[in-house]
Amino acid sequence: MITASRSIPDQAPAHKPAKAEKPSGATVLAFPEPKGRRRRKKVLAAAGTVVALVVGLLAAAIYSPALALQTISVTGTHFVTPAQVQTALEPLRGKPLPQISDDDVRGLLRSLVQVKSVSVEARPPSTLAVAVHERVPVALVKQGEQYQLVDVDGVQLATTDDPATASLPVIDGGAGAIGQDLFRATAAVLGALPADVLAKLSNASAQSVDAVELKLVDGQTIVWGNASEKELKAKVLAALLKAPADPKNPVRVYDVSVPRHPVTR
Structure with a gap:
């Protein structure tokens, strides 16, 4: 008895779409920053540098021993002597000029009743000019x-x-x-x-x-x-x-x- 057989070919697997492969060496394009924004950044950076420099210079001036008070010049005295004014202001000697205020001078001269008011001027590097305005006798x-x-x-x-x-x-x-x-x-x-x-x-x-x-x-x-x-x-x-x-x-x-x-x- 002859038995006939037929060979059935294997079914091919269902076709799957191929994945897109990223080309090797691909580059992402970067758009240039607007000119106005770049200019603002530069200006802000420059301003920040200037501010930092000014702050540094001010701090150096305020605390610098190079500007320490050494000489007190006195004018306008009649009933008091320049020596009396200089002696009263002695606590300020050695203090940097930028740290000396008009109120500091007025406070120290309060004991001299003949002095009604004063005008103060710092003259770097080390001189304080004090113009005394005395009370007027009547x-x-x-x-x-x-x-x-x-x-x-x-x-x-x-x-x-x-x-x-x-x-x-x-x-x-x-x-x-x-x-x-x-x-x-x-x-x-x-x-x-x-x-x-x-x-x-x-x-x-x-x-x-x-x-x-x-x-x-x-x-x-x-x-x-x-x-x-x-x-x-x-x-x-x-x-x-x-x-x-x-x-x-x-x-x-x-x-x-x-x-x-x-x-x-």
Whole structure:
């Protein structure tokens, strides 16, 4: 018996799509950065460098021993001496100039009552220039055998045995005798007068704050009134004193209590 057989070929596996292979040596393209952004980055980097440099220089200047204070120059003194000012500022010596403030100087000079204010200037590498603005004396106050030079606030600036050397009016009794209010009213009037008028006065007094009177060395009386409009009164009085004298009708009283309508008699 013959048995026929047929060979059935193996079925080929289902076709799978081939994977895409990445070409060897492939390159990813990079787009150039916009010019504006690159420029901003450069500017910011440069600015940062400059700021860092400035900060470094400032720090070096503030703490540098090369700028340490060595010399104190003093001008404008009369009642105090430059040596007194320099001694008072001695704690600042050796401190770098950039670290010294005006308040530092004012604080150290507070003990010198004659000093009203100061102007300070640093002059590298090692000098501090101090211009002193002293209080201005406006009157003399008799205390025993001496006379005190006082300013408008009643601050004693100096003493003298001879009032003629000061060319200032004498306030009768001073604050202790006439009271603080009358003393201040009188001193405020004197503080408004120019130096040439002050030099012509012999004394000042006040019965009340509204009745300040001045006496000239020639014996003439100035009726001032109160301290209001003192600048205008000072100008009117200065003009009256410059007017030609009339020998037949000498002036005994200058009344500037109402400065827009002054009276002489």
